[in-house]
Amino acid sequence: MHENRPSRAERRDMRKERRGSNKKLTPTVEMHESEATQTTDADEVSASDPPVADHVLPPARQVNRRSGNALRASLAVVGGRAAGALSRRLHLGGGTSIAGVVAQGLYPDIIGHLSTQLKEGSILVTGTNGKTTTSGFIAAVLSDAGLRVWRNREGSNLTRGIAGALVIRALPNGKLRRAGQAISIFEVDEAVMPRAVRTLPTRVAVFTNLFRDQLDRYGEVDSVLERWQQTISTLSPETILVLNADDPTIAGLGKHFAGRVIYFGIEDRTLDLAGQDEANERHQVMDTRVCPTCGSEYTYTLRFYSHIGHYHCPACSDERPKVDVAASKVENESFDRTRIRVELPGQSGEITVPLPGLYNIYNALAAIATAQALELAWEPTVSGIEGFKPAFGRGERVQIAGRTIRMLLAKNPTGLNEVLRTLAANGNQQHVLFVLNDKIADGKDISWIWDVDFEQALANFATLTVAGTRARDLALRLKYAEVDPQALVIAPATPLRAERKKAPVTREHARRGRQRGNHATLLQEQPENKIYGISQALNSAISRTPEGETLFIVPTYTGLLEVHHELERRGLAPRYWEETGP
């Protein structure tokens, strides 16, 4: 990925990746405590004093420290860490979640107990899309600035993930190891945000965006917003809010906040959708359209995607706030290199964002704004972002049989529309494998696929494979978008039970078969289309991708885990980790 000689920060990153590599050999679904060992690295500890060390922490709602609590905390730490170790030993998973579950079971307030020991406080990142990448950017910037960074990783962002991340860094006496120089970054599920700010001393709260996502789990967009508003009303004014000015719902969160707010946004007018395809604009999914104050529909002078853009309410004074961190110019250098010009109060500079898509520009801006909130220098901000390694499934790259595989997670209509748009910008004739699952982590309601603009993307597909527990639904969606059936292979997770049984041929059945005669189905004509499971789907997709070309895998969250599992099983994921070395 890096043509030039790697910078110091990049070399350090690469060492980290290598060190993490033997852990990756096991089929784990989560990253785990590697972060804790990495941060003992000499060149990080010896780095100059953290520039933010003398900041005062907001008074977190302290837990009543009754005498028994220290004992319970140490019990919880020992229990949690033992469970985590056992889980890793048995290859059940990374062990972070289970450590959190056990620790919380033994001492429900373990997060509050441990987190108040964090001297540099915590950064919370929430929002529908971009949590993981944004916190990845922030972590890279902070560690380049010489801070010891702790994170909950790999989308394990429910409270048990937070608890786990703390417990694995705690000593049996209930004290955190080397908490003095540590700053923690937690990506927090939208719905967990209220609980998270109650227990974590929040120094910076970052809100990326709000789209419809997993309606079955979070209820509707409005109910998430309501929770967030309550959350913010409980924050201490010492907390700094980092908000996306271009998302009206997010920007609105800052209106009644007593403390400092830093807004980020894009100012490049050439990215306006209206200047592009009209049909493209019309079919965008809009999850926020009315002004919360007066109920009028927002007017947009610029729209970048979905409801993200420059807006104002025609009836009342509500409008996009003035931004503190702005991308004034966005230039695509290649598929995953975008050069942006960033305007900050009193200075400006250029950064190359090493990830595809406009949504990742927003993630980078959120990280830059967070660096501003912590008053970090510009250099670590640039080196952190430019040296960033794509997070799990967010653009990562694997070589397989002469083909390149790139994974682009998409878990809601706006996310998938943006992925399709990013693919389109990469030229036509793409090879794509979609994995649509409907497990709890994906959201059980998949009706959103009907809001995705596959019609616009048809010209860009050379071959298509659909897999996952809801492959049939996605195939149906593509059928109604009139995808060429010859280009489509369907690989559902399992065969139908009814197909496995030999269905009795009734008289009626036989007659109707004759009657249709020439209606022989595609599936009957092409028995090779009857394949099942992720492994066969992957084989089929790879075999139809010519050598030297790229196969894009676009999975939902658990689909991503399955694909990763499969690549690890084939010994490919470790090879990928080795490859990122110098």
Next chain:
Amino acid sequence: MSEPREKQAGHELMTLRLGHLYPDQLNLYGDRGNILTLQQRCRWRGIQLRVIELGIGDALDPDAYDLLFIGGGQDRDQAPVAQDLYETKSIGLWAAIEDDMPVLAVCGGYQLLAHYYRPANGPDLKGLGVFDAWTVHRGARAPRCIGDVAISWQGQTLVGFENHGGQTYLGTAQPLGKILKGFGNNAQDGTEGATYRNAFGTYLHGSLLPKNPHFADHLISLALKRSYGLSWREEWGTNGHTWSGNGHSDALDGKLVGLDVEAEAETPGVFIDPLVTLTSLDDSLEWEAHAAILERLGLSNAAIVALRSR
């Protein structure tokens, strides 16, 4: 019943006009899938479906449409919609429904066609009372009805996904179907949805029509019957063309292929409209997706039956 539409001189394609109510406000759960399904299933039979979007402030002329669709939205978006529906469109919508126009109302749209929707907090939203039913939201603490759902309808199954906080209670309204698995109107009485004449209200989305091609075709044939009347057979249906492709227009040949006269009333066990039977399409994928939902709900026998509809 309205007068059968005149055959337009020089027009070879039959046309249906779909009024899509509040596409900007009520579009939460893949409602576009329902529109797309109607549009494509018409197109694949050589029928043109024109979609006319009806937003807030637009009047509803009952003679300007052949069928209507209204989707679901968030509470915040529903209040202005409820007001507009009541003030601007109620007379036109009532006239259309009393004139047997097929209307599909999903989730929020269904609630607004009943008497009222009582939100967890805030004033009631007044509905049109097309269905003698009402909806109460028991507050944020009451569990939402969320999950895959299957109902029996006209001897066949309908599958979908439901996600609603409001509980709907039927007065004299007939339910759309009986719950086989899932919650339905209120998780208590085993009913799902409501019908009045050719208006159908339901909580099933997912989207509803793609995985229930028989229900989509039912709506299309009701619209054809109503708008083209009994004279369709002489004017349109004598061609006897059958459909052979998956949306590829080789069979069009400038001829009329929308209706399959020979198949009429011959297929027992399958719901057949006595007047109009649409040309059958290759629905294997639709029925496999349908059967997959039935199987995950544990309705294996229903799944076998559904697969036979392929």
